[in-house]
Amino acid sequence: MHRRRAGKALGTFVAASAMLAIPASGAQAYNPTGGTLYQLGSEPCLKGRGNCAVYPKSAQLPSGRLVASFEKSTVVPETGSADKQTLPVYKSDDDGTSWQPLSEVKAPAYISSDSKYAKYTSNWTNPYLYTLPQDVGNLKQGTLLLASVVSGDDYYYKEHKAADPNWTPSNDGDRKDMAIALYSSTDDGATWKILNIVATGGWQGGSAGATGQNIANANTNKQVDPLWEPYLMVYKGKLVCYYSDENDYLGFNADTGVPTPDPANDTATDSLGQILVHKTWDGRSANWSDPVVDLAGLTQDMGGGKREIGGGRPGMTNVVRTTDGKWMLPFEYWGGGANTRYVIADSPLEFYKGSATGTDVASLPVGSGSRLLARNGSPVIIRLPGGRLVYNAAGSGNVWVNESGRSDGTWKEYQTTSQAGYSRNLQYVEGTGRIAILNNQGTSTLKFAEVDLGHSDGAYYQLVNRKTDQVIGTGNNTNDANLGNGDVPDVVLEDPGSAANPDTQYWHVVTEPNGGTTLLNKSGGRAAAIWTGNATAGQRIGQWVDNSSTGSWNLIKTEDGFYKLQSVKNTNLYLTGTADGAPLTLQNAATDGSQDWELVQ
Numbered sequence: 104m105h106r107r108r109a110g111k112a113l114g115t116f117v118a119a120s121a122m123l124a125i126p127a128s129g130a131q132a133y134n135p136t137g138g139t140l141y142q143l144g145s146e147p148c149l150k151g152r153g154n155c156a157v158y159p160k161s162a163q164l165p166s167g168r169l170v171a172s173f174e175k176s177t178v179v180p181e182t183g184s185a186d187k188q189t190l191p192v193y194k195s196d197d198d199g200t201s202w203q204p205l206s207e208v209k210a211p212a213y214i215s216s217d218s219k220y221a222k223y224t225s226n227w228t229n230p231y232l233y234t235l236p237q238d239v240g241n242l243k244q245g246t247l248l249l250a251s252v253v254s255g256d257d258y259y260y261k262e263h264k265a266a267d268p269n270w271t272p273s274n275d276g277d278r279k280d281m282a283i284a285l286y287s288s289t290d291d292g293a294t295w296k297i298l299n300i301v302a303t304g305g306w307q308g309g310s311a312g313a314t315g316q317n318i319a320n321a322n323t324n325k326q327v328d329p330l331w332e333p334y335l336m337v338y339k340g341k342l343v344c345y346y347s348d349e350n351d352y353l354g355f356n357a358d359t360g361v362p363t364p365d366p367a368n369d370t371a372t373d374s375l376g377q378i379l380v381h382k383t384w385d386g387r388s389a390n391w392s393d394p395v396v397d398l399a400g401l402t403q404d405m406g407g408g409k410r411e412i413g414g415g416r417p418g419m420t421n422v423v424r425t426t427d428g429k430w431m432l433p434f435e436y437w438g439g440g441a442n443t444r445y446v447i448a449d450s451p452l453e454f455y456k457g458s459a460t461g462t463d464v465a466s467l468p469v470g471s472g473s474r475l476l477a478r479n480g481s482p483v484i485i486r487l488p489g490g491r492l493v494y495n496a497a498g499s500g501n502v503w504v505n506e507s508g509r510s511d512g513t514w515k516e517y518q519t520t521s522q523a524g525y526s527r528n529l530q531y532v533e534g535t536g537r538i539a540i541l542n543n544q545g546t547s548t549l550k551f552a553e554v555d556l557g558h559s560d561g562a563y564y565q566l567v568n569r570k571t572d573q574v575i576g577t578g579n580n581t582n583d584a585n586l587g588n589g590d591v592p593d594v595v596l597e598d599p600g601s602a603a604n605p606d607t608q609y610w611h612v613v614t615e616p617n618g619g620t621t622l623l624n625k626s627g628g629r630a631a632a633i634w635t636g637n638a639t640a641g642q643r644i645g646q647w648v649d650n651s652s653t654g655s656w657n658l659i660k661t662e663d664g665f666y667k668l669q670s671v672k673n674t675n676l677y678l679t680g681t682a683d684g685a686p687l688t689l690q691n692a693a694t695d696g697s698q699d700w701e702l703v704q
Contacts (some may be wrong), residue, residue, distance in 0.1 A: 132197040132198055132200040132201075132616075133200065133535075133537075133553070133613055133614065133615065133616065134199075134200035134201070134552075134553060134616050134652070135520050135552065135553055135554065135555070135615075135648075135649045135650065135651070135652070136520050136552060136650060136651070136652045137200075137520065137521070137540075137550060137551045137552030137553065138201070138550070138551060139548060139549070139550055139551075140159065140171065140173075140193060140202050140541065140549040140550065140551045141156055141173065141175070141191070141193075141547075141548070141549040142547070142548050142549075143155050143156050143177070143546065143547035143548070146177045146178065147177065147178045147271075148176055148177055148178065148272065148547075149176040149177070149178055149184070149185055149188075149257055149260050149272065149276065150176050150260075150272050150273075150274055150275045150276065150311075151272060151273045151274050151275075152546055152547060153545075153546050153547065154311065154543075154547065155175070155176050155177065155547040156173060156174065156175050156176070156543065156547035156548070156549055157173065157174050157228075157525070157526060157543045157547070158173055158174045158228060158229055158230070158526045158543070159171055159172070159173040159526070159528050159541035159542070159543060159549050160172060160173070160230050160231050160232055160528050160541070161232060161528055161530045161539065161541055162232035162233055162234050162247065162530070163234060163530065163531075163532060163533055164234055164245070164247060164291050164292070165234070165245045166291055167196070167198070167533065167534050168194055168195065168196050168291050168292070169194065169195040169196075169198070169199050169202075169530065169532065169539060170192055170193065170194055170195075170205065170232055170247065170291070170292040171192070171193045171194075171195075171202065171232070171528075171541055172190050172191060172192050172193070172208070172230035172232055172249065172251075173190075173191065173230065173541075173543075173549055174190070174227065174228035174229065174230070175190070175191055176188070176227070176228070183264070184256050184257060184260060184261050184264075185224075185225040185227065185254070185256050185257040185260065185278065186224045186225060186256050187209075187210065187213060187224065187225070188210065188225040188226060188227055189207040189208055189209050189210070189226050190207070190208040190226045190227075190230050190249070190251055191204065191206075191207055191208075192204075192205045192206045192207070192208060192249075192292050193205055194291075194292060195539075198532050198534055198535045198537075198539075198553075199530070199532055199535075199537075199539035199551065199553050200553065200616070202551060205292050205293060206292055206293055206294065206295065208226055208230075208249060208251070208286055208295045209226060209295075210223055210224050210225050210226040210253055211223040211226070211253055211284055211297045211300070212224045214286075214295065214296065214297050215296075215297045219300075220297060220300075222255050222279075222280045223253040223254065223255065223280060223282060223284065223300075224254075224255055224256060225253060225254045225255065225256065225257075225278065226251055226253050226284070227251070227252050227253060227254050227278070228251065228252045228331075229251060229252045229331055229332050229333060230249055230250070230251045231249070231250045231251070231332075231333045231334055231335055232247065232248070232249055233247075233248045233249075233250070233335035233336075234246070234247055234248070235247075235248065235337065235342075236337055237337060237340075238386075239337060239340065239341065239342050239384075239385070239386035240384075240385045240386020240387035240388075241386050241387055242287065242342075242386045243289075246287050246288070246289055247287065247288040247289070247291065247292055248285060248286065248287055248298075248335055248342075249285070249286040249287075249288070249295065250283055250284070250285050250286075250301065250333035250334075250335055250344055251283070251284055251286070251333070252281065252282070252283060252284075252329075252330060252331060252332075252333070253281075253282050253283070253284045254278035254279065254280055254281050254282070254307065255278060255279035255280040256278065256279065257276040257277065257278045257307075258276070258277055258278070258279060258319035258320075258321040258322065259276030259277035259278075259309075259317050259318070259319040260272060260276045261319075262319055262320055262321070263276075274309065274310075274311060274312060274313040274317060275307065275309055275310040275311050275313055275317060276307070276309070276317050276319070277306060277307050277308055277309060277317055277318055277319035277321075277322055278306070278307040278329075279305075279306055279307075279321070279322075280303075280305070281303075281304035281305060281306070281307055281328070281329040281330050282300050282301075282302065282303045282304060282330060283300070283301040283302050283330050283333050283344065283346055284297060284299075284300055284301065285297075285298045285299055285300075285301050285344070286298060299384075299389075299390075299391070301333065301344045301346070301382060301384075301391055302330055302344075302346060302348070302380075302382060302391070302394065303330070304328045304329045304330040304348070304349065304350055305326050305328035305329070305350070305368070305369060306319075306322045306326040306327065306328060306329070307327070307329045308322065308325070308326060308327030308328070308329070308373070309327070310329065310331075314327060314375055315327050315373065315375050324369065324370045325372075325373075326369060326370075326373060327349060327373040327375055328349050328350050328351070328368065328369075328373070329349050330346055330347065330348055330349065330350075331346065331347040331349075331377075331418065331419075332346055332347045332418060332419050332420065333345065333346045334346070334420045334421060334422065336422055336451070338383075338451055338452065340385070341383045341384060341385050341386075342383065342384045342385075342386060343381050343382070343383050343451065343452070344381060344382050344383075344384070344391070345379065345380070345381040345397065345420040345422060346379075346380060346381070346420070347377050347378075347379055347417075347418045347419065347420070348377065348378050348379070348380045348394065349373075349375075349376070349377045349413070350364065350365075350368055351364070351365035351367075351368045351371065351373060351374060351376075351411055351413075352364055352365060352378060352411060352412050352413065353365055353409070353410065353411055353412070354399075354402075354410070354412055355396040355399060355412065355455065357455075359395070360395040360396045360397075360452075360453065360455035360456075361393050361394065361395055361396075362378065362380065362394060362395075362396050362399075362412070365409075365411060371405075372405070374403050374405060374411045374413055374414070375416075376400060376401075376403060376411060376412065376413025376414050376415075376416060377400070377413050377416040377417065377418055378396060378397075378398060378399055378400055378412055378413045378417065379396070379397040379398035379417050379418070379420050379432075379434060379454075380394040380395060380396055380397055381394070381395055381397055381420075381452065382394055382395070383452070395452065395455065396412075396454075396455040397420065397432060397446075397454040397455060398417040398432070398434060398446065398454065398455075398459065398460070398461065399412040399413070399455065399459040400412055400413045400414045400415040400416065400417050400436075400438065400459060400460060401413075401414030401415045401438055401459070401460065402414060412459075414438055415436050415437060415438020415439070415460060416436070416437045416438065417434045417435070417436050417444075417460070417461070418434060418435050418436075418437075418480075419434055419435050419480065419481055419482065419526075420432060420434055421433050421434070421482060421483055421484050422451050423484045423485065423486050423492060424451075424486060425447075425490075425492070425508055425509055425510040425512075426490040426507060426508035426509050426512075427508075427509040427510055427511070428449070429447050429448065429449065429510040430447065430448050430449070430450065430451040430454075431445055431446075431447055431484060431492075431510055432445060432446050432447075432448070432451075432454055433445040433464060433482035433483075433484055433494070433496075434446075434461065434482065435480035435481060435482065436460065436461065437480075438460070440463070441463035441464070441465060441478060442478050442479060442480055443463075443464045443476075443477070443478040443479065443480055443482050443496050443498070444460070444461030444462055444463055444464060445461055445462055445464055445467075445482075446458055446461045446462070447510050463478075464476040464477075464478065464482065464494075464496070465478065467514055468511075468512075468513045468514065469503070469513065469514050469515065469516065470513050470514065470515040470516070470582075470587070471587070472516075472582075472585075472586045472587045472588070472589065473503070473514065473515050473516035473582070473586055473587070474499075474516055474586075476494060476496070476503050476514060477494075477495065477496040477497070477498035477499035477501070477503075477523075478496055478497075478498045479496060479497040479498035479523075479525075480496065480497045480498075480525065481496060481497045481525050481526045481527065482494065482495070482496040483495055483496070483527065483528065483529050485529045485530070485531055485538075486508065487531050487556075487558075488531070488536075489508075489558070490507075490508030491504060491505065491506055491508055491556075491558075492504070492505040492508050492512070493505075493529055493538065493556065494514065495527055495529060497523060497524065497525045497526075497527070498523060499523050500518070500519055500521055500522045500523040500524075501516050501517060501518050501519060502516075502517050502519055502529070502538075502554070502556070503515065503516050503517070504517055504556055504582075504627075515581065515582050515586075515587070516582060516583075516586050517554070517556060517582050517583065517586070517627060517628075517629075517648070518582075518583045518586070518647070518648035519540060519552065519554045519648060520552045520554065520648060520649070520650045521540040521542045521550065521552040521554070522542070522544060524542040524543050524544050525543065526543065527540060527541070527542040527543075528540065528541040528542070532553070534560065535553075535559060535560050535561075536555075536558060536559030536560040536561075537553050537554060537555045537556070537559050537628075538553060538554050538555075538556060539551065539552075539553050540552045540553065540554060554628065554648065554649075555611070555623050555628030555629075555649065556627060556628045557581065557606070557624065557625055557626050557627040557628040557629075558606075558625065558626075559611065559623075559628060561611055561613075562611070562612075562704050563609040563610060563611060563625050563704070564609065564610055564611075564612055564702045564703060564704050565599060565608055565609060565610075565702075565703045566610060566622070566700045566701070566702060566703075567599070567700065567701040567702075567703055568596055568680040568696075568697065568699070568700060569665055569696035569697075569699035569700070569701065570680065570681070570695055570696035570697045570699070571596055571680060571682065571683050571685075571697075572599075573596035573597055573598055573599070573680065573683060573684075574596070574597060574598075574599045574608050575594060575595075575596065575597075575608070575610065575622070575631065575680075575687065575700075576594075576595060576596070576597035576601075576602050576607050576608045577593050577594055577595070577602075577607040577608075577624060577626070577629075577646055578593050578595055578597075578602075578607075579602055579603050579604050579607055580593045580607065580646065581604065581606075581607065581624070581626040581627035581629075582627050582629065582646075583629055583646060583647050583648055584629075584634070584645035584646050584647065585645075585647075588645075591645070592634040592643040592644055592645030592686065593645050593646060594631045594643075594644040594645055594646055594686070594687045595684060595685065595686050595687060596680040596682075596683065596684055596685050596686075596687065597684070598683075604626055606624075606625040606626035607624060607625070607626045609624070609625040609626075610622040610623060610624055610625065610631070611623040611624075611625070612658070612702065613654075614654070615651060615652055615653055615654035616652050617652045617653045617654075618653060618654065618671075619651075619653045619654025619655065619656060619657060619671040620654045620655070620656045620657065620658050620668075621649050621651065621654045621655055621656070622655070622656070622668075623649060624646055627646070628649075629646035629647055629648065629649075630646065630647055630648065630649035630651075630655065631644050631645075631646060631655070631678075631687070632644065632645065632646070632647045632649075632651070632655045633655065633670070633672070633689060634647075638670045638671075638672035638673035638676055638689060639673070639676075639689070640676060640689060640690055640691055641688055641689065641690070642688060642689045643686050643687065643688050644678065644686070644687040644688065644689075653671055654671055655670070655671060655672075656668040656669060656670065656671060656678065657669040657670075657671055657674070661699060664701075665699040665700060665701055666699070666700050666701075666702060667698050667699060667700070668698075668700065670689055673689070675691060675692070676689040676690060676691060677689070677690060677691075677692060677693070677698040678698065678700070679693065679697050679698050680697055681697050
């Protein structure tokens with residue numbers, strides 16, 4: 104191969120004015136390490152403070168704005184209880200790199216004068232935001248929808264506070280008139296109206312470890328019949344709402360999937376079970392369809408010849424289309440064995456035709472070096488443009504990517520900058536091609552971050568070494584070197600075009616929020632970073648999740664148009680490629696061309 108050799112020692116570096124901002128992923132803002140969306144203060148909570156602010160979810164609008172909502176169960180000062188509780192909505196107009204409060208969505212009773220909504224005085228939890236991808240009946244494409252769990256007041260909280268004003272709750276209470284409501288906004292989330300009630304339940308009866316225990320005196324029959332966790336999707340011109348249902352059902356029709364309610368649902372002893380169901384709506388009719396079972400769980404013997412479905416409490420529906428024409432539904436399951444599972448169906452409306460308890464997510468195939476898919480509940484799968492699938496669950500801060508998008512495809516593990524957490528949300532961001540992550544951490548702290556998983560928006564470059572004419576590559580590895588390369592740094596010099604995966608030789612040149620530049624690989628979005636994190640001479644470079652707000656490198660332009668990549672952590676050291684096929688290292692300044700790079704878009 105023809106080589107351009109350095110014919111002379113390089114001239115003096117151009118000073119600070121030569122620090123160059125290469126077009127950074129189309130110049131979008133970038134904040135991989137993120138920050139705090141919401142932090143609970145000293146205000147009293149209606150339940151345990153450790154889960155007073157939870158369950159963040161987000162959506163993106165046609166304008167590019169991101170919106171997010173979450174449960175904030177602080178005591179309403181005006182009422183001293185859950186009455187008049189609202190759901191906060193936050194916005195990000197910079198692709199998820201910062202967030203600000205936008206609006207509060209009131210309970211149905213306080214957003215409408217219609218008497219049918221009067222009993223729903225609290226807009227409580229489990230918000231799910233969804234932007235309509237097409238017209239559905241009277242609802243226009245681009246309309247922002249919010250499905251949430253609404254209720255009456257928390258009688259358990261009120262009774263305990265009345266008996267002892269110093270009482271402090273440690274868990275959920277007992278709300279009346281649980282239901283799932285549907286709201287809409289046509290002004291990017293600034294104002295809201297109530298559309299209808301999707302489905303109704305009864306008394307809450309505790310939850311999150313207190314199911315069937317935290318019962319209010321007003322709940323005379325000690326009922327536990329709440330609804331939870333709506334998930335919205337459009338399918339064949341109709342809006343589908345999936346949710347978790349703790350009403351009591353004797354079984355379901357094997358042909359239609361419609362469950363059979365227990366006639367004594369409001370009075371009989373509860374099984375404490377839960378099933379997954381969905382309803383559909385055409386956007387015009389007064390009512391939603393009958394519920395259809397998605398996951399029935401185990402059948403339980405209630406005595407006296409009565410049996411009910413819902414054993415094992417399957418919960419937290421997600422639904423995603425795969426590239427081989429199937430539909431995947433991951434869910435959590437607390438009936439023993441694997442606590443995070445999935446089912447596959449030919450139609451997203453006919454999951455009931457498959458297994459009633461699903462298959463362990465740990466049975467899905469993974470790539471070399473990747474661990475099995477995380478468990479511990481609250482699984483989320485999203486589909487990226489082109490069909491790639493991304494998965495996470497509460498048991499890990501990492502995500503798993505299925506490059507093929509097939510239901511039988513292989514999953515590869517990638518690190519993120521967002522720690523493990525329950526109900527962690529993944530949001531593909533149109534305009535950057537990155538993933539925004541929302542997560543509850545610690546004592547009711549909601550954090551945000553973003554992660555690049557490759558193939559994101561903006562210009563990519565080959566970085567050609569002046570001494571060797573070779574380019575920076577990864578040895579065909581796409582994920583973090585500790586996961587995909589046996590825990591060995593993998594950033595090396597390679598002949599251009601020699602990689603089996605050509606994308607591994609291309610890099611985003613991205614400016615970090617606190618200055619400095621990072622190189623993000625096209626194949627998996629991993630950063631070319633100092634492997635040990637210690638900026639000393641001789642340290643090797645490996646690809647790793649971008650977990651720095653200052654970047655790894657300063658770009659310094661030479662007098663003859665090349666660039667040097669100076670270490671941010673130690674400005675005496677530079678990114679160096681000494682010979683054909685050599686691993687990239689940090690070295691003191693050299694004049695032989697090994698530290699000079701041509702950026703070729």
